[in-house]
Amino acid sequence: MPTSTNAPDLLIIGAGVIGLATAWRVARRGLAVTVLDPAPAGGASRVAAGMLTPVSELTYGEEPLLHLGIASRDRYPAFVAELEEVSGRRTGYRRDGILEIAFDSDDLAFLEDLRRFRQSLGVPAEALSGRECRRLEPMLAPSVRGGLLAPEDGSIDPRRLTAALLTAAERTGVRMDRRRAAGLVVERDIAVGVRLDDGTVLRAEKILLAAGAHSGDLDGLPDGAVPQVRPVKGQVIRLRTATPFLGRSTRGVVRGSSIYVVPRDDGEVVVGATQEEMGFDTTVTAGGVWQLLRDARELLPGITELEFAEVSAGLRPGSPDNAPALGPSPLPGLFLAVGHFRNGVLLTPVTADAMTEILVDGTVPEVAVPFAPDRFAEEARA
Amino acid sequence: MAATDPTGDTDPLVIAGETFGSRLIMGTGGAPSMHVLEEALVASGTELTTVAMRRVDPSARGSVLDVLRRRGIRVLPNTAGCFTAGEAVLTAKLAREALGTDWIKLEVIADERTLLPDPVELLDAAEQLVDAGFTVLPYTNDDPVLARRLEQVGCAAVMPLGSPIGSGLGIRNPHNIELIVEQAEVPVILDAGVGTASDAALAMELGCDAVLLATAVTRAQSPVAMATAMRHAVQAGRLARRAGRIPKRRYAQASSPWEGIGTS
Structure with missing residues (x-):
């Protein structure tokens, strides 16, 4: 079997936000990096809405994830500034807060419970009356009951982000290889390379798996080397408007159902997202679109006037505890940055920085210690 | 493992000839993560857990079905999300094909706001599914007449609601639940509305054979702790029912002085 000669120091499987950002940061430290992906920036990163909020989707028991999310959110300004400079591209980054809205009194009770939970974790959120919410966002339905404002949160356009990361990575010397990784090559219990689907073997000193929901697909992964990552489908709608519709990203709890609407400077308005356990299925469905538009319209009645531009479905990489696995795998030579679930875009800067330190130094x-891949080992044995 | 009461009797739950040691049936909706769901299911001691067929892909790795398989918990597919008998029957047939079980928790919902069962569609679907050889466990209103009709068409259990799904309002009409229990010759499983442990205990004290719950555990601040509480509550309620409670009195009655073994 043919083997390529000039082996890179690092071979990254997956050119989504995580793989690309890590490639760029590692290459900046002088290592030779190759990224393998038949369709760079084509997976979940293409569908994601790009809300940058460590608190909005937080639930009880996920406190370590909160701290990782806050660390990443706070790295974004510097990360984006450098990225935009190196790539010469804009990313649509904004830090103008996220508004969370309760639609009825049951939703308000739910939001109030969340507010107290966040306060207990030292992340205070400002409680707003329905009137105050509508003063901030006049398009909100008159009936909204109240809300919370997370002023530190924001959003980014993941499509622009991946485009900028691709350019920055290539300008920093990263080689993009548009072939598909089929299997891991293991010799004497060490990961030494990747076999492509055409049979070619690429050897590298270190291999980083960052293939999102597909991270478990690789042939030749020894049992327990990679934690269980399952695809969690999300359908997302993209609308367009010529006149400003919404000032900032807005999440709603509408009769117990969750919806978000993310405006961009270029007139795009993203509405998401369903959460479906349907395996590797990315069909968009009538029911998915209906559910999103139903809830979005309850929250923002005027939204039906916007142009319908696109609906797409992506696969979130769900780990057993909703948090990523970052660091060396039990198999020497193989490193992991997988399982970011709903938070891939948010966690991109902190993941890239942490993986760079792990891989280079x-x-x-x-900040990455609680997310060591071996925390799932016990579960795998059960 | 069948539960044993303090007198040494085993007291298993029997549905359609199948025996379960635990009288707590779990649902899986609303869990914050697979990891927490798995821990909560284990803590609950459940041996039967219901999964919405429209919301899982039976062949997917790492799904809730994997968790049930790994923990040896029997899966009870359900037809959540169906609004007509036609959809429910189709969903049940897909479930049978995909999971190789003819047990089905039948849900036919009237509207999204209340998620209350549609009694007419429910009875129609139950009849069709029984005829097609299914073991049917219908989620029903707390209506004794409807419960009786469901039993008459051949359902293997009846599952009246305590209050609307996910509401946590407990048992709003205990009298109706008692009436259903009194007349039923199949197991009565209280389904929906449980908010906390006392609701589950009350269901068992009223004579229900089992309790089915999901949200009360999955959306609790600590799902594992609440699952443990529910396990104990169902056992406590069951024991209390079998122990035979004292009659209620208007005035006090001293517990020890003149009669019984408390004399000095």
Whole structure:
């Protein structure tokens, strides 16, 4: 079997936000990096809405994830500034807060419970009356009961982000290889390379798996080397408007059902997202679109006037505890940045920084310690 | 493992000839993560857990079905999300094909706002599914007449609601639940409305054979702790029912002084 000669220091499987950002940051440290992906920036990163909020989707028991999310959110301004400079591209980054809205009194009770939970974690959120919410966002339905404002949160356009990351990575010397990784090559219990679907073997000193929901697909992964990552389908709608419709990203709890609407400077308005456990299915469905538009219209009645531009479905990489696995796998030579679930875009800067330190310096930064891949080992044995 | 009461009797739940040691049936909706769901299911001690067929892909890796398989918990597919008998029957048939079980928790919902069962569609679907050889466990209103009709068409259990799905309002009409229990010759499973442990205990004290719940556990601040509480509550309620409670009195009655073994 043919083997390529000039082996890179690092071979990354997957050119989504996580793989690309890590490639760029590692290459900046002088390593030779190759990224394998038949369709760069084509997976979940293409569908994601790009809300940058460590608190909005937080639930009880996920406190470690909150701290990782806050660390990443707060790295975004510097990360974006450097990225936009190196790539010469804009990313649509905004930090103008996220408004969360309760539609009826049951939803308000739910939001109030969340507010107290966040307060107990030291992340206070400002409680607003329905009137105050509508003063901020006049398009909100008159009936909304109240809300919370997370002023530190924001959003980014993941499509622009991946485009900028691709350019920055290539300008920093990263090689993009548009072939498909089929299997891992393991010799004497060490991961030494990747077999492509055409049979070619690419060897590298280190291999980073960052293939999102497909991270478990690779042939030759020893049992327990990669935590269980399952695809969680999300359908997302993209609308367009010529006149400003919404000032900032707005999440709603509408009769117990969750919806978000993310405006961009270029007139795009993203409405998401369903959460479906349907395996590797990315069909868009009538019911998915209906559910999103139903809830979006309850929250923002005027939204039906907008142009319908697109509906797409992506696969979130869901780990057993909703948090990513970052660091060396139990198999020497193989490293993981997988399982980011709903938070891939948010966690991109902190993941790229942590993985760079792990891959280049061989040390695990403190912020990544709770996310070591071996925390799932016990479960795998059960 | 069948539960044993303090007198040494085993007291299993029997549905359609199948025996279960636990009288707590779990649902899976609303869990914050697979990991938490798995821990909560284990803590609940459940041996039967219901899964919405419209919301899972039976062949997907890492799904809730994987968790049930790994933990040896029997899966009870349900028809959540169906509004007509036609959809429910079709969904049940797909479930049978995909999972190889003819047990089905039948849900036919009238509207999204209340998620209350549509009694006319429910009875129609139950009849069709029984005829097609299914073991049918219908989610029904707390209406004793409808419960009786469901039993008459051949359902293997009846599952009246305590209050609307996910509401946590407990048992709003205990009298109706008692009437259903009194007349039923199939197991009565209280389904929906449980908010906390006392609701589950009350269901068992009223004579229900089992309790089915999901949200009360999956959306609790600590799902694992609440699952443990529910396990104990169902056992406590069952024991209390079998122990035979004292009659209620208007005035006090001293517990020890003159009669019984408390004399000095």
